[in-house]
Amino acid sequence: MRIVYMGTPEFAVNPLKKLDDNYDVVMVVTQPDKEVGRKKEIKYSEVKKYALDHGIEVFQPEKIRLDYQNVLDANPDVIITCAYGQIIPKEILDYPKYKCINIHASLLPKLRGGAPIHWSIINGDSKTGITIMYMNEKMDEGDILYQEEVEILDTDNVETLHDKLSVLGSKMIIDFIPRLESGDFTAIKQNNEEATYGYNVTRGDEHIDFNKTSREIFNRVRGLNPWPVAYTTLDGKVFKIYSSRISDKNPSGDNGEITNIYPDGIGVKTSDGEIIITEIKEEGKNRILVKDYLNGIHDKDSLLHKIFS
Numbered sequence: 001m002r003i004v005y006m007g008t009p010e011f012a013v014n015p016l017k018k019l020d021d022n023y024d025v026v027m028v029v030t031q032p033d034k035e036v037g038r039k040k041e042i043k044y045s046e047v048k049k050y051a052l053d054h055g056i057e058v059f060q061p062e063k064i065r066l067d068y069q070n071v072l073d074a075n076p077d078v079i080i081t082c083a084y085g086q087i088i089p090k091e092i093l094d095y096p097k098y099k100c101i102n103i104h105a106s107l108l109p110k111l112r113g114g115a116p117i118h119w120s121i122i123n124g125d126s127k128t129g130i131t132i133m134y135m136n137e138k139m140d141e142g143d144i145l146y147q148e149e150v151e152i153l154d155t156d157n158v159e160t161l162h163d164k165l166s167v168l169g170s171k172m173i174i175d176f177i178p179r180l181e182s183g184d185f186t187a188i189k190q191n192n193e194e195a196t197y198g199y200n201v202t203r204g205d206e207h208i209d210f211n212k213t214s215r216e217i218f219n220r221v222r223g224l225n226p227w228p229v230a231y232t233t234l235d236g237k238v239f240k241i242y243s244s245r246i247s248d249k250n251p252s253g254d255n256g257e258i259t260n261i262y263p264d265g266i267g268v269k270t271s272d273g274e275i276i277i278t279e280i281k282e283e284g285k286n287r288i289l290v291k292d293y294l295n296g297i298h299d300k301d302s303l304l305h306k307i308f309s
Contacts, residue, residue: 001177002026004076004096010046011162012082014170015103019080020054022174027057027074029064031085065089078180080173081135085114090137098180100135103169105162107131107147109190111198112140117162119198120152121223122205124215127151128161130169132176134187141195143187146176157222157243201228208232210256210308214246214270229281232256232308239308240281247274256308261300265290268308 005016006029019025028051036043044052051058057074061067064086071079071092078098081088083105093100106116108131113119120128129149134142150164179185201224208217208230221244224230229240244265250273251259260267265276281287294300 001181002075002077004029004071004074004079005047005082006030006079006084006088007047007082008045008085009083011105011166011169012047012084012103013050014166015080015082015173016047016050018170018174020050020056023177025056026076027059027071029059029061029071029084032060032062064092068092071095078177082169083114087137087139088135093135093137101145101176101180102133102135102140102142103173104131104133104140105165105169106198107149108133108140108144109192109195111196113198114200116198117165118158118201118223121156121158121161122220123223124219125152128165130165130172132172141190141192143189145180145185145187146172148172157225159226206230208241208308210268210275211271213272214275217270217275218244218246234306234308238283240287241277242279242281242287244278245276247276249274253305254307258303258306258308261294261303263291266294266303 001023003019003023003025004027005019005025007016008031016025028047030045030047034043035041048058059070068089068091072095076096078096079092079100080103081100082103088100106120107129111119127149129147131144132146133144136142148168150168152161206224206228208220210217221230221241225242229242231238231240233239247267251269253259253269255269255271257269258266259269259274262276265278267274267276278290279287280290280293
């Protein structure tokens with residue numbers, strides 16, 4: 001089984017490792033290198049780093065729909081994608097004997113798109129999972145081949161759920177390939193009427209709206225932790241919010257108003273009660289627990305009745 005693997009971020013590394021350990025991964029296709037920081041240092045994708053460390057050929061087209069001949073020349077039996085980041089052209093999709101299959105981090109047709117892990121938490125879903133699917137020319141609309149679920153816990157954030165799903169995806173792809181070879185599976189067409197979308201998170205999505213419920217805010221905070229991180233403003237300064245917990249109180253005041261000071265956090269009025277912010281990063285400063293932030297304030301009561309916006 002000759003495999004071309006197409007992926008980019010850390011999420012895609014675990015499946016690549018499993019495939020490399022068990023099959024012949026003849027090429028990795030990943031997004032072009034990026035320049036980062038003021039010094040414009042070149043940054044490789046996590047998938048490229050793995051490939052280089054393990055002697056796998058790397059191909060990095062700017063636009064795969066225009067530059068794909070190297071993939072065909074690799075003569076793959078199957079192409080496996082995982083968070084690659086570009087739409088795959090028909091010339092590639094039609095080429096391999098066993099077609100092109102994708103590892104997607106949601107229970108399709110729910111949460112098609114580039115940020116399904118974030119939105120599964122932000123939306124307050126009780127479960128998510130991995131879907132292995134055939135690829136077509138549309139975004140995450142191919143036939144479903146194999147799915148497994150995982151529970152989303154209140155203790156989960158993007159990082160913990162990302163890691164769970166990456167491990168699950170690597171297990172599932174290794175389980176599925178023998179079935180792919182033998183034909184021991186049923187391809188199930190997606191019901192487009194049930195489709196929802198988890199598009200890439202925008203700056204607007206990161207802003208906390210205290211007019212929402214405490215549960216909605218709690219979910220948004222953990223659904224953006226540790227990247228790209230929810231934020232609000234206080235006294236004209238941006239505060240990134242890394243963690244919170246739901247209070248059992250329902251104080252009076254305007255939504256966004258600081259209503260209570262707790263040993264471990266700052267209570268803020270929401271539409272149905274209070275959310276307690278427990279870990280922050282003030283603009284220009286380091287990430288810190290709110291209890292430590294409060295220790296640096298002489299008159300803690302001076303925070304009361306200020307408004308987060």
